[in-house]
Amino acid sequence: xxxxxxxQIVLTLFVFVMLLSSAAVMVYAERKxxxxxxxxxxxxxxxxxxxxxxxxxxxxxxxxxxxxxRAADAFLFALAPMISATAAFAAFAVVPFGAETTFFGLLSxxxxxxxxxxxxxxxxxxxxxxxxxxxxVLAGWSSNSKYSLLGGLRASAQMISYELSYGLALASVLVxxxxxxxxxxxxxxxxxxxxxxxxxxxxxxxxGFLVYMTAGIAETNRAPFDFxxxxxxxxxxxxxxxxxMSFAMFFLAEYINMVTVSAVATDLFLGGWHxxxxxxxxxxxxxxxxxxxxxxxxxWMRWTLPRYRYDQLMRFGWKVLLPIAAxxxxxxxxxxxxxxx
Amino acid sequence: MGSDTLFYLFGAIAIGASLAVIGQRNPIYSVLLLIxxxxxxxxxxxLLDAPFVAVIQIIVYAGAIMVLFLFVVMLLNAPHEETExxxxxxxxxxxxxxxxxxxxxxxxxxxxxxxxxxxxxTGGFPEGSVSSVAAIGRSLFTDYSFQFEVTSxxxxxxxxxxxxxxxxxxxxPRSPGNQ
Numbered sequence: 001x002x003x004x005x006x007x008q009i010v011l012t013l014f015v016f017v018m019l020l021s022s023a024a025v026m027v028y029a030e031r032k033x034x035x036x037x038x039x040x041x042x043x044x045x046x047x048x049x050x051x052x053x054x055x056x057x058x059x060x061x062x063x064x065x066x067x068x069x070r071a072a073d074a075f076l077f078a079l080a081p082m083i084s085a086t087a088a089f090a091a092f093a094v095v096p097f098g099a100e101t102t103f104f105g106l107l108s109x110x111x112x113x114x115x116x117x118x119x120x121x122x123x124x125x126x127x128x129x130x131x132x133x134x135x136x137v138l139a140g141w142s143s144n145s146k147y148s149l150l151g152g153l154r155a156s157a158q159m160i161s162y163e164l165s166y167g168l169a170l171a172s173v174l175v176x177x178x179x180x181x182x183x184x185x186x187x188x189x190x191x192x193x194x195x196x197x198x199x200x201x202x203x204x205x206x207x208g209f210l211v212y213m214t215a216g217i218a219e220t221n222r223a224p225f226d227f228x229x230x231x232x233x234x235x236x237x238x239x240x241x242x243x244x245m246s247f248a249m250f251f252l253a254e255y256i257n258m259v260t261v262s263a264v265a266t267d268l269f270l271g272g273w274h275x276x277x278x279x280x281x282x283x284x285x286x287x288x289x290x291x292x293x294x295x296x297x298x299x300w301m302r303w304t305l306p307r308y309r310y311d312q313l314m315r316f317g318w319k320v321l322l323p324i325a326a327x328x329x330x331x332x333x334x335x336x337x338x339x340x341x
Numbered sequence: 342m343g344s345d346t347l348f349y350l351f352g353a354i355a356i357g358a359s360l361a362v363i364g365q366r367n368p369i370y371s372v373l374l375l376i377x378x379x380x381x382x383x384x385x386x387x388l389l390d391a392p393f394v395a396v397i398q399i400i401v402y403a404g405a406i407m408v409l410f411l412f413v414v415m416l417l418n419a420p421h422e423e424t425e426x427x428x429x430x431x432x433x434x435x436x437x438x439x440x441x442x443x444x445x446x447x448x449x450x451x452x453x454x455x456x457x458x459x460x461x462x463t464g465g466f467p468e469g470s471v472s473s474v475a476a477i478g479r480s481l482f483t484d485y486s487f488q489f490e491v492t493s494x495x496x497x498x499x500x501x502x503x504x505x506x507x508x509x510x511x512x513x514p515r516s517p518g519n520q
Contacts, residue, residue: 076369120474123396130404134376137408141369141415149415156412160405180393180474 012115019092023255024054030299037303064244069144072241076142081242081249084135088256091128094121095263096183098273098284114183121182122170125264129166129219132257133159136221136228136238139250143241151237154310155228158218161317166215168325172208172332173201173268182264186272200271207328209269211321213294216261218317220254223302227310262294263287270294344388351388355381368414372407379403393474 028043028051035042043050068077096114118124133156140152177185191199202209218225229237239250266272270290273283308316358378365371379402386395481489 073369076373118392120392120396123393123400127396127399127404130400130408133404133408134373134411137411137415138373141411153412153415156408156415160408160412163405 008115015092015115016089019089019256019259020252022259023252024058026255026258026295027054027057027251029295030302033296033299034303037300058248061244061248066244066246067241069241071144073142073144076138077241078246080135080139080142081246081253082135083138084132084253085249085256087128087132087135088253088260091125091132091260092256092263094118094124094182095260096121096186096267096272097263097287112183117181117183120180122174122180122185122264122268125182125260126163126167126170129257129260130159130163132253135250135253139242140228140238143238145241147234147236147240148238151228151234151240155221155238158221158225158227158313158317161314162215162218162321165211165317165321165325166219168322168329169208169212169215170268172205172325172329175329175332175336176201176204182267186267186274189271190274198271198274198276200269202269202271205269205328205332207324208332209265211325211328212265212269214321215325216265217298217301218313220257220261222254222258222298224305224307225313226302226307227313258295258298259291262291262298265294266290348385348388351381351384354378355385369411372410372414375410376403376407379407393477 031053032042032050034040043053046052046056068074093115094117096112096117136155136159137152140148140150140155143149173185174180177188179185179188185201189199189201193199197203221228227237228234229239231237234240239247242250266287272290273287275283275286275289355378358374358381362371362374362378365374379398383395383398383403386392386398
């Protein structure tokens, strides 16, 4: 086996482990930030400042009993969490998170910090995101419980509605970058205007960024759009009947989806790994910082805004967000045609 | 694993899943098997060096349309296909849709036989045209713009039709003459 192949395998494993641990970090961060916003202590007993709390949670979940309602569809009930978790991991495969590097001369040819460089990368992310809805929907249906079913139905309607705006926001960036490859889009944002302002698409596409983030929150079922699992109405929504590790898989999928949405937002709008002060080989530090900032924003939103009403969500998605996204795409296309960026 | 092996693998999944779709009594499983079949088809497109078509296949068919199918099946919550006909009668002698289905199946068999024996390749695509998004977009909006626009009108008509069919009659105020 060539060194390049070994490096590729190591990279794949690294991304897998990194996503797993990012979910743990997110659980800790969510509880700590929530605690700070609510003037509480948060977890502080397990490990220094409670940092080992997620580990304790995982051990607790593993020792719980795996329950299945008698009326549930056994096959689909087992399949649903697998679909959710698989889709969550698979989407990150095409997301680049750093510039090409030889690992300080370790490799003869530079390796791209991305599991698979597909030339339609952004569409692959979109396709896998549209597959992840099946995990939620099937979980809701196969549990054979009314709360689960309602959660599943809400999830499918919500994700179909917001996928359109999500796709249109992506399309306006594609038009600007003239490419479907995520690494091309990131490299398009290298450099600065007037020597100070970074050439991020955020500054040319502020509307696109807002639409993308709003639709992204709705796609990942996060507050204030967390209708599929609205505790006050649906107990726990689509995963009401799940326990132990199959519940953990949904939990994991939700956090990994958030990380993926944030990573794609960083690549599309925030210039990916490009940033001042650091050499190109340390670009991933910038990438991590930007993704972390978006994730913090996610948590901040959850503990600040109350949940909307379901009809408000639908009306907003179809009558506000979608027209804005469509007009934005038209304006972008016209601008590119006129100015020839 | 060579691309031949992958071709046979995806082909077998596509055919097996499609057959299982019509062999299923539970509509939810039919929907899922159809998604599996679409996934295998998209694998075949990748083998044909057309990643854009493959991804679009997943986004449009497996992602959007089948979610709607699943949504409807779940809302109706039909656990099993309702059989209205008499189980004792031979399938070919049953009334209505069954006979129509037989006619369609015969037509399909004839077409398949024709395609496998009489059909021949109608020339390849120019190099790179199926894998390049720009080339597909350009030919859609120049050479095939009429067909493209007609299709969009067709879809619009279908949408209007669906709205008309699904719309409830507005409740009229009752007047004595209306009864």
